Amino acid sequence: MKNIKTAVILAAGKGSRISNTANYVSKPLLKLYDMTLIERSIFNLNHKLNVKKFYIVTGYNHDAVHDFLEELKNKINVEINIVFANEWEKGNGASFLSISNIVKEDYVYVVMCDHLFNDSFFETIAEKNIENNKCYLAISKTLSQFNEFNDATKVKIKNGNISHIGKSIKAIDGFDTGFFVIASQIFKYIGNMSDEKSISLSHIMQKIADNNHLCCIEVPARSWLDIDTKEDLEKAKDFLFDAANSKSNDGPVSRYLNRPISNRITKQIANFPVKPNHISLVSFLLSLLAAIIIAFKGYSFLVLGALLAQLSSILDGCDGEVARLKNITSKYGGWFDQILDRYADLLLITGLTFHTYYLHQSLYVFLIGILAIGGSLILSYSAIVYDPASKNIQKFRMGRDVRIFIILIGSIANFPYVTLLFLALLMNIEVLRRLWVLKDKLDY
Amino acid sequence: MKNIKTAVILAAGKGSRISNTANYVSKPLLKLYDMTLIERSIFNLNHKLNVKKFYIVTGYNHDAVHDFLEELKNKINVEINIVFANEWEKGNGASFLSISNIVKEDYVYVVMCDHLFNDSFFETIAEKNIENNKCYLAISKTLSQFNEFNDATKVKIKNGNISHIGKSIKAIDGFDTGFFVIASQIFKYIGNMSDEKSISLSHIMQKIADNNHLCCIEVPARSWLDIDTKEDLEKAKDFLFDAANSKSNDGPVSRYLNRPISNRITKQIANFPVKPNHISLVSFLLSLLAAIIIAFKGYSFLVLGALLAQLSSILDGCDGEVARLKNITSKYGGWFDQILDRYADLLLITGLTFHTYYLHQSLYVFLIGILAIGGSLILSYSAIVYDPASKNIQKFRMGRDVRIFIILIGSIANFPYVTLLFLALLMNIEVLRRLWVLKDKLDY
Known part of the structure; x- marks a missing residue:
């Protein structure tokens, strides 16, 4: 060569x-x-x-x-x-x-x-x-x-x-x-x-x-x-977008709902000198706001908060898309985004837990809420090893997109306690499933 | 060559x-x-x-x-x-x-x-x-x-x-x-x-x-x-032990308290056909028991639970030591241990949160407990990127050993609420500190 x-x-x-x-x-x-x-x-x-x-x-x-x-x-x-x-x-x-x-x-x-x-x-x-x-x-x-x-x-x-x-x-x-x-x-x-x-x-x-x-x-x-x-310039934008965003390990909600929307947002905001880390931060602040709103009593707060959370989840895709489009992806940027995502998850489920407690006044709500939080965070923790190891066997990725969407659906249906219980079960069972699936499968 | x-x-x-x-x-x-x-x-x-x-x-x-x-x-x-x-x-x-x-x-x-x-x-x-x-x-x-x-x-x-x-x-x-x-x-x-x-x-x-x-x-x-x-056999055991356990990124509590004890335990149990994953599991079950005991009302339960948690933390060092001694370290074994450690952390702080709530009957206890849990889990999550990147700059590793020891000291002093508050602050501030320290420092 x-x-x-x-x-x-x-x-x-x-x-x-x-x-x-x-x-x-x-x-x-x-x-x-x-x-x-x-x-x-x-x-x-x-x-x-x-x-x-x-x-x-x-x-x-x-x-x-x-x-x-x-x-x-x-x-x-x-x-x-x-x-x-x-x-x-x-x-x-x-x-x-x-x-x-x-x-x-x-x-x-x-x-x-x-x-x-x-x-x-x-x-x-x-x-x-x-x-x-x-x-x-x-x-x-x-x-x-x-x-x-x-x-x-x-x-x-x-x-x-x-x-x-x-x-x-x-x-x-x-x-x-x-x-x-x-x-x-x-x-x-x-x-x-x-x-x-x-x-x-x-x-x-x-x-x-x-x-x-x-x-x-x-x-x-x-x-x-x-x-x-001049017409070629528009084609060029599509070309660059395709080139930057062809590979992904998106979960189902991300692929069919979040990505199509975040792609449109990205194509607009990427024309301005906006930094990916700032997008991560805005998405996080939106989640923080959503968590506070969800914690309030009343159905309308629950739904409004859950919708904001979903919006935040959509926006959360834009930081990476913008970074790839502008060729400024960085390991730090990815890590920063991941840590903020974990805090967003923590806050959202905490908000949902308090909302549910106000409705039911039972200490079990906190136990279940804590298990949902723990399960979610440990599931993300497990993904760092599980995702690369299961690239070829993973069909339905149980990630953040699914989690937020479950909260949205559960909130619209006005079943906060059921949602919390479902999250607590689903997240922890998925961790166990991953432990089981990779048993004796990891190379050293 | x-x-x-x-x-x-x-x-x-x-x-x-x-x-x-x-x-x-x-x-x-x-x-x-x-x-x-x-x-x-x-x-x-x-x-x-x-x-x-x-x-x-x-x-x-x-x-x-x-x-x-x-x-x-x-x-x-x-x-x-x-x-x-x-x-x-x-x-x-x-x-x-x-x-x-x-x-x-x-x-x-x-x-x-x-x-x-x-x-x-x-x-x-x-x-x-x-x-x-x-x-x-x-x-x-x-x-x-x-x-x-x-x-x-x-x-x-x-x-x-x-x-x-x-x-x-x-x-x-x-x-x-x-x-x-x-x-x-x-x-x-x-x-x-x-x-x-x-x-x-x-x-x-x-x-x-x-x-x-x-x-x-x-x-x-x-x-x-x-x-x-026959005398050489005893020397050989020390030799193998040194060879297997010379490198580590232990935190301070682990280095000066847990390791010296876990080393002794390991030298004994490694003579039997015990598997590292079984040790991880026993350590986890001990933490589960500790968490349940801590959740009960009364000072003696608090101290007993915290002591059991510390024992579990000591035993938690043995799985890796045994694996290295027997040349059976595996990526799966390490991952399995890490996931169980996260659940142990989750359960222990949950136990402490309920104990504190029974004492103070304030919903703030749950908010603070959840932040302590979230901070602890996200801190461990951050370590996967932070530890390798900070190998040469990290002097005092804020890890699981420190966390459990804080719970032990706080429990013996009978200040559960202060302990919870301290953990919530310390863990989350440490995550922020790590985000700050690695800013613009990660290679791609």
């Missing part, structure tokens, strides 16, 4: 077809979920492919992009070199050629800054065995709903190599995803193009292909997206 | 000096903490050095050892070959020679079954770079209190190689630990010894040393022990 640590990001174009966007400065500075395209590109290449050194080729509105990158340098621990392409107006091929005398590495990734890629895209790239002195273009055999046929650059394949590349070729074998692996040796095949008025990247790649040096890496159709127009 | 996967265990001797032990059958079948020497030897070589194939050389009371090993084969997943040494009565050298035509591997470990080794011993062996066609003897430069000078085999070193080996040599540079790495090539240097009446292993090793093929691996003095006499 070649250990490629360097990437060239082409960020010089004007983006004429998208420049009608509000507050447009430059394509690389377009924001999706409060993160610029160029920052996301650098972040992904660094995190997913371990790229440590970047050449960013600028052109249109160079100063703004330059200032942004200078500021970014202070925030992230990678080497960023800014290369101004004098002839950027000739096309992205000219931008590419501007690095030919600058890049000293044998192999570099070359990426268009207006293309987005998901995890499976990067995984495919990382696994590809790069042969000596060959260039590679990542292609998909088909186009997903995220990309337009007319805008796409097409390729034709012959004997495993790319033989033709361009927007208007016939007999198409695949589509250019805007991601290249370039062996710097190949600059010699390109020759002097300074007399040409217009130089597209496809034009240059065709020269490399003519020398039988352009291979392909096949990636899934849904793993990439090209942003050309 | 040579990847040595084969070991020869010499288990043929009569063990005359130890055969006066009660129920003595054969040295390899001597039990320490309910585990035979031969089984412990196989287990350690497999787990610590990844040995997959064993040649066990038998002699004295061959049938009994043979039957034991045949049964062991069904229990563990390694290859065991039993080799009967016809001439075992000539000495351990003769036993060693019996494998010369059987072992096909280039390198094997050769180990005396009556020697014990700790983890740091095996780590030193695993890290040693074995040169081609060289043999190695693990030596310690000094003797620990575990070994007798007169019984030890001594070595002399010249130019980094062992030049002399024997019990009575002068000018000693180190001591033979009974652990060898043997290149099977060297059998050619030994020659035919069938005419000799007595063949000791030292005698054979001296021949290898004479050919400059015996190097040494230096190990710590306290990392090994040789069992020759």
Whole structure:
């Protein structure tokens, strides 16, 4: 495996077809979920492919992009070199050629800054065995709903190599995803193009292909997206959302009720500079409020509190979603959220216990309430070992989403004592079940 | 690194000096903490050095050892070959020679079954770079209190190689630990010894040393022990206990009060076929009983219950100690114990809460009791992330041992309400403190 640590990001174009966007400065500075395209590109290449050194080729509105990158340098621990392409107006091929005398590495990734890629895209790239002195273009055999046929650059394949590349070729074998692996040796095949008025990247790649040096890496159709127009920006948001939220071990209530709603909320709030930990905190405060309201006497308080608790449970999904969208997930953030969730559970069932006690005036209520609290907290405690160990056998996850939903249903039905009793039984039996299921099943 | 996967265990001797032990059958079948020497030897070589194939050389009371090993084969997943040494009565050298035509591997470990080794011993062996066609003897430069000078085999070193080996040599540079790495090539240097009446292993090793093929691996003095006499068996128990219980992240009450007592209990009960999970269960049932007793009205119940809880907390250390002594630690066992501990905490503080309520008849008692329960359980929940992350900064671990001890002190002082309030504050403040301390400190 070649250990490629360097990437060239082409960020010089004007983006004429998208420049009608509000507050447009430059394509690389377009924001999706409060993160610029160029920052996301650098972040992904660094995190997913371990790229440590970047050449960013600028052109249109160079100063703004330059200032942004200078500021970014202070925030992230990678080497960023800014290369101004004098002839950027000739096309992205000219931008590419501007690095030919600058890049000293044998192999570099070359990426268009207006293309987005998901995890499976990067995984495919990382696994590809790069042969000596060959260039590679990542292609998909088909186009997903995220990309337009007319805008796409097409390729034709012959004997495993790319033989033709361009927007208007016939007999198409695949589509250019805007991601290249370039062996710097190949600059010699390109020759002097300074007399040409217009130089597209496809034009240059065709020269490399003519020398039988352009291979392909096949990636899934849904793993990439090209942003050309204002409409593409909306598609890009959906693309990023899918990419960030495809994996989960949600329980049933979360999957069918909470997630669809929290997804909508997240798509809205992620456009603002809101931090995931703040969302966790707001969700917790909502639970605290819900617990206090539930503790009051009267059916209406019970229902209002339970509804607030459910709302808090929905909002509780947003912190992780926002973090994944903005690529700012952190172990601390996850832990902080989990601890607050435990306190929210503790407070809610405490509220329900006091509400029930006021109705029934029996000390048994407290015993049962305490067992429901203990069972809930110990169930979450058990999940830290149980969840990873039972990934493949777990069909119905008994988690926080189910717990809060039971409280909601029980409250609407106005059976607080039954709800408490049911929770106490269900939570503790589930702990016992987990102890039983994993018996002799845990590896050491 | 040579990847040595084969070991020869010499288990043929009569063990005359130890055969006066009660129920003595054969040295390899001597039990320490309910585990035979031969089984412990196989287990350690497999787990610590990844040995997959064993040649066990038998002699004295061959049938009994043979039957034991045949049964062991069904229990563990390694290859065991039993080799009967016809001439075992000539000495351990003769036993060693019996494998010369059987072992096909280039390198094997050769180990005396009556020697014990700790983890740091095996780590030193695993890290040693074995040169081609060289043999190695693990030596310690000094003797620990575990070994007798007169019984030890001594070595002399010249130019980094062992030049002399024997019990009575002068000018000693180190001591033979009974652990060898043997290149099977060297059998050619030994020659035919069938005419000799007595063949000791030292005698054979001296021949290898004479050919400059015996190097040494230096190990710590306290990392090994040789069992020759009945008295050595008691030393061996201490040795194994130290080896099994040297590392811990105990809290202060555990370290200075619980551990010293639980260690004594463990040394006794580990001689019987008692399972760690059963100890966990007994400790839990004791806590359950303690919780019920505490809940009763009256000072004497409070104190009796708290004392039982403290006893349960002491016993709670024994399950892990026994598991480590018998080499049967398991992830499930640890998890099972942790879950039961959480239930024990839940029940004890619930008992204390009801006791306090009977005294004060105020609903605030339940609120405070619930916060003490919640804080305790969430504190344990937080420890799963906090403990590994704070290994180097944590000086005073606020864990279960401290919690139970606070209940004991508060109960003896007859301040149940203050105790409950103190627990509620302390546990929840400690959770907040942990959240604060790890802020921005967790790696992803």
